[in-house]
Amino acid sequence: MGIYGQDWASYQSAQPDTSGLSFAFTKISEGTGYINPLWARQRDHAKANGLVWGGYHYPHMGSSPQAEADFFLGQVAWQPGDVIILDWEGYDPANAGVSRASQLAYKDAWLRYVKGRMPHNPVGAYMNADYWNNVDTTGYYADFLWIATAGLPAGQPGIHASWLFHQYSDSPVDSDYCPLGSTAELRTWALSFAQPTPTPAPEPDMPLTPDDVAAIWNHVEPDPLTGGQARMGTVLAWRDQDQINQTATLTRQIAASTAAITALAAQIGAQHSTVDTAAVVAAVQAAIAAAVVHVDVNVSGPTPAA
Numbered sequence: 001m002g003i004y005g006q007d008w009a010s011y012q013s014a015q016p017d018t019s020g021l022s023f024a025f026t027k028i029s030e031g032t033g034y035i036n037p038l039w040a041r042q043r044d045h046a047k048a049n050g051l052v053w054g055g056y057h058y059p060h061m062g063s064s065p066q067a068e069a070d071f072f073l074g075q076v077a078w079q080p081g082d083v084i085i086l087d088w089e090g091y092d093p094a095n096a097g098v099s100r101a102s103q104l105a106y107k108d109a110w111l112r113y114v115k116g117r118m119p120h121n122p123v124g125a126y127m128n129a130d131y132w133n134n135v136d137t138t139g140y141y142a143d144f145l146w147i148a149t150a151g152l153p154a155g156q157p158g159i160h161a162s163w164l165f166h167q168y169s170d171s172p173v174d175s176d177y178c179p180l181g182s183t184a185e186l187r188t189w190a191l192s193f194a195q196p197t198p199t200p201a202p203e204p205d206m207p208l209t210p211d212d213v214a215a216i217w218n219h220v221e222p223d224p225l226t227g228g229q230a231r232m233g234t235v236l237a238w239r240d241q242d243q244i245n246q247t248a249t250l251t252r253q254i255a256a257s258t259a260a261i262t263a264l265a266a267q268i269g270a271q272h273s274t275v276d277t278a279a280v281v282a283a284v285q286a287a288i289a290a291a292v293v294h295v296d297v298n299v300s301g302p303t304p305a306a
Helices: 039-048 065-073 100-117 129-134 183-192 210-218 232-271 277-300
Strands: 003-008 023-030 052-058 083-087 123-128 144-148 165-169 175-178 220-222 229-231
Touching: 023 039, 023 065, 023 083, 023 175, 039 052, 052 065, 052 183, 065 100, 083 100, 100 123, 123 129, 129 144
Parallel strands: 003 023, 023 052, 052 083, 083 123, 123 144, 144 165
Antiparallel strands: 003 175, 165 175, 220 229
């Protein structure tokens, strides 16, 4: 069970043998100045032979992780299903003088930044067991871990962590293992990052049964009159009645005000035949509205000086 792949750099040809392989990962860049001159042809060769393809960056960890990530990402027209990898190791002269704390900070910053820029592609970290056990302390590898323990059997990297790829040999070429069952399964995994997260369908409203109604009606709530407890049905009845009473009071007040205004207008009209009663009513109502607005303005505070 499981599938096999290789990782290629400029040491390999532009068209390595793909027999028996399901995936190939190609070195694209290093630091902010080196580009593998064969990477594009190696990628095209891998894809033409049905392999899942990924590209990786080798860092100079004394530099800005964002600047290096931008340099790396800018070399590729990334497609859905392409795998993005940080080759996190630092035994070379460019990294030997960088503290382990700085190397760890670089790894986490690079992965988080790249994942933020490329949310629809799988982003992960390659490292050997020494770096996993002795340099890393956060356990962060974004979407997947590619672990290298050359000399151990394929699929047995010797670490206690969730991993997806195992580099089990570096001779005559870097050889890798993935525990998934087929190339199609690996491709489905890689493409899954390009799919939007489905929104759960809302649960359908279920009609209330007589038992549901009884349970709601008999639910105990604080009694607004006594401060004790009362059934929900009683509380709702009180609340409804209170709203009914308030509405009835407001209706009576409105009717009384209207009647008073109309009567006043009629008296004025009787004394002055030229007075339009309807116009008086409208004017009084407008005056009341203006007074309310005026009161509201004053209540809210004094008008600022010009």
